Amino acid sequence: MLIGAFKGANGGWTTSNVSQLVHQPYIQAYRESIEISGVTALLGGAIGLALAYAAIRDGTPRWIRSLLTTFSGVAANFGGIPLAFAFIATIGTIGIATQFMHNQLHLNVWQGADLFTKTGVEIVYLYFQIPLMVLVIAPAIDGLRREWREAASNLGANAWQFWRHIGLPVLMPSVLGALILLFGNAFAAYATAYSLTNGNVYIVPVVIGAYYTGNVFNNPHLGQALALGMFVVLVAMMLLYIPLQRRAARWAK
Amino acid sequence: MPYLELQGLERDFGTVKALDGIDISLGEGEFLSLLGPSGCGKTTALRLVAGFDRPDAGTIVVDGKDVTRVAPNKRDMGMVFQAYSLFPNMTARQNVEFGLRVRGQDKPDRRKRVDDLLELVGLAHAGDRYPHQLSGGMQQRVALARALAIEPRVLLLDEPLSALDAKVRVQLREEIRRIQLELGITTLYVTHDQEEALSVSDHVAVMYRGRIEQMGAPAEMYSAPATPFVAEFIGTMNRLEGTVVDPGAGTVDTGGRTITVEAARGKPRGARVLVLVRPETVQVAAANGAGGNTLTGEVLTHTFLGPVTRLRILSGEASLIADMPTARAAALPPGSKVDASLPSDEARLLDLTEEALPEIGEEPGPADR
Numbered sequence: 001m002l003i004g005a006f007k008g009a010n011g012g013w014t015t016s017n018v019s020q021l022v023h024q025p026y027i028q029a030y031r032e033s034i035e036i037s038g039v040t041a042l043l044g045g046a047i048g049l050a051l052a053y054a055a056i057r058d059g060t061p062r063w064i065r066s067l068l069t070t071f072s073g074v075a076a077n078f079g080g081i082p083l084a085f086a087f088i089a090t091i092g093t094i095g096i097a098t099q100f101m102h103n104q105l106h107l108n109v110w111q112g113a114d115l116f117t118k119t120g121v122e123i124v125y126l127y128f129q130i131p132l133m134v135l136v137i138a139p140a141i142d143g144l145r146r147e148w149r150e151a152a153s154n155l156g157a158n159a160w161q162f163w164r165h166i167g168l169p170v171l172m173p174s175v176l177g178a179l180i181l182l183f184g185n186a187f188a189a190y191a192t193a194y195s196l197t198n199g200n201v202y203i204v205p206v207v208i209g210a211y212y213t214g215n216v217f218n219n220p221h222l223g224q225a226l227a228l229g230m231f232v233v234l235v236a237m238m239l240l241y242i243p244l245q246r247r248a249a250r251w252a253k
Numbered sequence: 254m255p256y257l258e259l260q261g262l263e264r265d266f267g268t269v270k271a272l273d274g275i276d277i278s279l280g281e282g283e284f285l286s287l288l289g290p291s292g293c294g295k296t297t298a299l300r301l302v303a304g305f306d307r308p309d310a311g312t313i314v315v316d317g318k319d320v321t322r323v324a325p326n327k328r329d330m331g332m333v334f335q336a337y338s339l340f341p342n343m344t345a346r347q348n349v350e351f352g353l354r355v356r357g358q359d360k361p362d363r364r365k366r367v368d369d370l371l372e373l374v375g376l377a378h379a380g381d382r383y384p385h386q387l388s389g390g391m392q393q394r395v396a397l398a399r400a401l402a403i404e405p406r407v408l409l410l411d412e413p414l415s416a417l418d419a420k421v422r423v424q425l426r427e428e429i430r431r432i433q434l435e436l437g438i439t440t441l442y443v444t445h446d447q448e449e450a451l452s453v454s455d456h457v458a459v460m461y462r463g464r465i466e467q468m469g470a471p472a473e474m475y476s477a478p479a480t481p482f483v484a485e486f487i488g489t490m491n492r493l494e495g496t497v498v499d500p501g502a503g504t505v506d507t508g509g510r511t512i513t514v515e516a517a518r519g520k521p522r523g524a525r526v527l528v529l530v531r532p533e534t535v536q537v538a539a540a541n542g543a544g545g546n547t548l549t550g551e552v553l554t555h556t557f558l559g560p561v562t563r564l565r566i567l568s569g570e571a572s573l574i575a576d577m578p579t580a581r582a583a584a585l586p587p588g589s590k591v592d593a594s595l596p597s598d599e600a601r602l603l604d605l606t607e608e609a610l611p612e613i614g615e616e617p618g619p620a621d622r
Contacts, residue, residue, distance in 0.1 A: 147338035150305055151396075153325045154332045155352030155403055165351065169342040251342045251383045 001231075004224035017225035025202065030229065033187055033203040036118060040125040041182035047126070048133020049141075049175065055134075056141045069138065072131035079128050080191035087115060087124050087196065116197045124196055125186050132185060133178055140174035172248035180241050184234060204230055255314075256281035256439050257302075257407055262311035264297055264463075271297040273463035275311070279456070282437040284430070286450035289460035290486070295443045298460075299411050302441060304328050315406055331400030332409040336416035338396055339384040345395045346371065346380035352403040370398040373432060390421040397429065401436065408433065408440045414449065426453050447487050451475065459483045481603055484529045491535070491573050493528040494605060497521065503597070508570055512595055513546050516602035529601040535575035537564060540590040547592040548573065552585055566593050 008014040020026060054060065055068040078086075090097050092115050101107040114120065144167060152162040168175075190205035199206050204226055211223035255278040262275040272294045279285050287295040300306045302313055304325030312321045320328055331352075339348050349370055353363045371377045374394040384392055393413050400408060410429070414422040430453040433440050444450050450457050451471040458468040459482070467479040478484035481492070495507040503518040504511050505528055514528055540549050550568030562582035566573040573593050577585075585591055 145337060147334045148340055150303070150325070151332065151334060151338045151340070151399075152351070152355075153305075154303060154328075154330060155355065155399065156326050156329075157351070157355040158326060161355050165355075166340045166342065170340075251344075251385075253385045 001224045001227050004221055005228040006225075007221050009219070009221065017222045018228065020222065021225060021229045026204075026207070026226065026229075029202050029204045029207045029226075030233065032118065032201065033205070033230075034233065036122055036125065036193075036201075036203060037183045037186035040122050040129045040186045041179050043122075044126050044129025044182050045133050045175065045179050048130045048178075049137055049171075051130065052134045052138050052141050056138060058146060068134060072134040075131035076128050076135055079189065081195040083124060083127060084192050084196040087120075087127070091115060116200060118201055121193050121196060121201050121203075124192060125189065129182050129186060132182060136178040136181060137171070137174060140171055144170060169248070173245055173252065176241060176245050176248060180237060183237060187230065187234065254317075255279060256283075256316055257441070258312075258314040259298065259302070260312045260314065262298065262301060262313070263309045264294075264301065264306065265309055270463050272301070272308070275460075275463075275465060277458060277465070277468070279439060279441070281316075281439055283455045284433055284440045284442065284453065285456045285458060286442045286444055286454040287458050287460055288444055288447055288450040288486070290445060293460040294463040295445075295460050296411060299409055299441060299443045302407070303330055303332050303409055329403065329406045330409055331403055331405030331407075332411065333393065333396045333400050333413040335412045336389065336392070339387075339392055339399075341384050344381050344383055345376060345387065345391075348384070348395055349380075349398045349402050352399065356403065366402060367398075370402055373401075373435075374398045374428070388421075389417050390425055393417065393425060394428075397432070401432070401438070405438070408438045410440065410442045412443055412445070415444075415446075422449070429453065451487070457487075459486055461486075478529065478601065478603075481527055481529075481605075484527075484601070484603070489532050489574060491528075491530040491532065493530070493571060495526055495528055497524045497526060505602075507548075510548055510569065510571075512548070512600075513597040514595075514600045514602055515598045516600065520602070525605040527603045527605045528595075529603065530573075530595050531599070532563065532574040532576040533561075534596045534599045535573065536594040536596075537566070537575045537577055537585060537591050538594070539585065540592050542592075546597055547594045549590070549592050552587050552589045552591055554587055555582060564591075566591060568593065 005017055006013055006015065008016070021030075051068065055065045087095075089095055091109075092098065093110065098109060101109055115123070148166055148170075149162055152166055157165070188205060190209060193201050193203055194206050194209060199210065208223040208226045211219045211226070257277070257279040259275050259277040262272050263270075264272040275294070275298055277285065287298060289295050297306065301308050304320070304323060308321065312319050314320070315328075339345075340351065343351065346367055349367045350363050353366060358366075367380070368377070371380050374397055376391060376394055376398070379387060379391060384395070387395065396413070413429070414425055417425065426449055442450070442454065451474070454471055456468060457471050457474050459466045459474065461482050467474060467483045474483065474487050478487060478490075484490045484492070493507040493512075495505040495512075497517050497520045498504050498506045498511065500518060500520050500522050502513065503515055504513050505517050505526060507528065512528070517526065520526065542549070548566075548568040548571065550566040550573065553565045553567050556563040556565075557579065558576070560579060561576045562579045564575045564577065564582060564585065566575060575593055
């Protein structure tokens with residue numbers, strides 16, 4: 001990839017592929033990819049964290065946790081064309097749930113919008129991002145000791161104060177790691193977005209796919225440069241993550 | 254007037270009765286230990302007082318106010334847990350400060366109070382360390398300072414020394430008592446270690462199967478156990494089952510051997526009794542067939558306990574334990590024939606009921622959660 005990104009169509013060395021990355025339309029593709037990945041990582045992370053906590057905390061029946069983790073194991077690995085089709089058939093414009101709500105309940109949930117947009121891609125991505133968060137964060141939540149919650153309560157803290165001062169700070173290193181994983185997971189996804197929108201959502205993996213498989217736009221070296229750009233974005237994310245993680249975990253061994 | 258009252262507390266976990274009518278009355282500034290084996294309900298009782306659990310029946314009254322339904326964060330009680338309860342993301346100082354912080358106390362006041370408390374527990378030098386940088390004993394001192402910071406109405410300690418090594422345990426229990434006396438704080442202490450309970454408490458309540466078997470001063474619990482269970486649990490006790498044969502002379506037949514027990518005088522003839530004798534009151538000498546109130550037997554084992562050595566003696570079917578000075582025990586090695594003389598006036602006597610004698614052991618259950 002590194003070498004291919006700096007090769008031209010004639011086999012010679014060139015920087016034109018890489019230099020194109022900072023111009024349109026590629027900069028837009030990166031922006032869309034980062035936005036979709038960021039939104040689904042943050043939303044998926046928050047919802048997954050809340051779900052995992054609700055299933056694991058004291059007082060929740062054990063079977064709920066088993067059910068959630070089993071479902072999450074399946075859902076986190078469900079992607080690509082089957083996932084896109086499942087959503088189209090269910091909540092797409094003529095999906096069974098959409099039609100039911102329209103015909104029986106007289107509700108127009110999409111209000112003129114549809115699933116085949118950036119927002120639609122984000123909704124579909126959440127289907128595997130939330131379960132992935134549940135799977136990744138569950139062991140960290142298990143590590144929250146009951147004594148901490150009880151000691152905080154005993155000292156006069158309410159639930160919010162416990163989470164603000166103890167629960168979230170203790171979970172933060174794991175949450176940051178999980179968010180990076182979720183970001184990378186969405187950033188590299190291709191088949192789901194492509195099959196859902198038929199390539200109309202302009203994200204980097206779809207553009208790379210077009211340069212590799214397209215008859216008109218076939219340009220594998222530009223595709224390799226785009227992949228190199230994705231690598232740079234992920235490295236930048238890691239560089240942002242490391243000091244944050246170090247700061248969040250400064251109290252750990 | 255009692256400061257802390259537990260009235261008829263009951264708590265069931267499914268079919269297990271963790272607490273079966275607990276009544277405790279404790280004066281202001283007093284130190285009560287709840288003592289008992291695993292599963293006896295002592296931790297359940299403490300958690301009810303702290304507010305982490307609700308009783309099925311009964312009330313908890315502090316300073317004349319019923320707090321049974323009050324949320325734990327509104328009870329003003331400081332609690333020290335068994336271990337690992339310090340907030341790992343906060344330094345020792347921040348841990349101690351936490352309760353004051355969430356109560357909105359001014360920063361300068363907080364700082365002064367934290368300094369005073371760290372000084373009190375001997376950790377003024379370690380305020381900036383995180384929990385993982387502190388030893389187990391230091392962590393429990395911080396936990397104690399944290400519990401005391403809010404000036405609680407009642408201090409609750411849930412086996413705070415059980416995760417520490419023996420030497421630190423002794424040192425820290427003395428410090429807990431010193432601080433408790435200094436601050437005059439009403440304290441409820443849960444432990445399964447009878448030595449710990451007897452050494453630091455004003456009162457000890459021995460619990461068994463969700464009930465209080467006996468409550469009293471440590472010396473009273475040791476010298477006058479009210480039930481076979483208490484006799485067995487507090488200290489070490491020889492137990493001889495027997496039948497009163499002569500109420501006038503106070504003689505009891507213990508399986509073919511007759512001994513005199515002052516406490517048996519006046520008991521009905523033929524009454525089934527349990528004779529209780531502390532090992533330190535048994536006099537052991539080489540067998541010579543002389544002397545009254547003795548059981549003749551053979552030394553089975555020696556257990557070295559420092560200044561004293563514990564001898565296990567088999568006399569017929571009965572097994573006796575006797576403590577004697579280590580220097581003298583050497584003259585009676587295992588295999589020696591000995592006479593064990595029982596003190597007729599120091600032996601305790603309990604009526605033997607139909608109920609089987611309790612065996613002290615692990616009884617894990619929800620009460621120990």
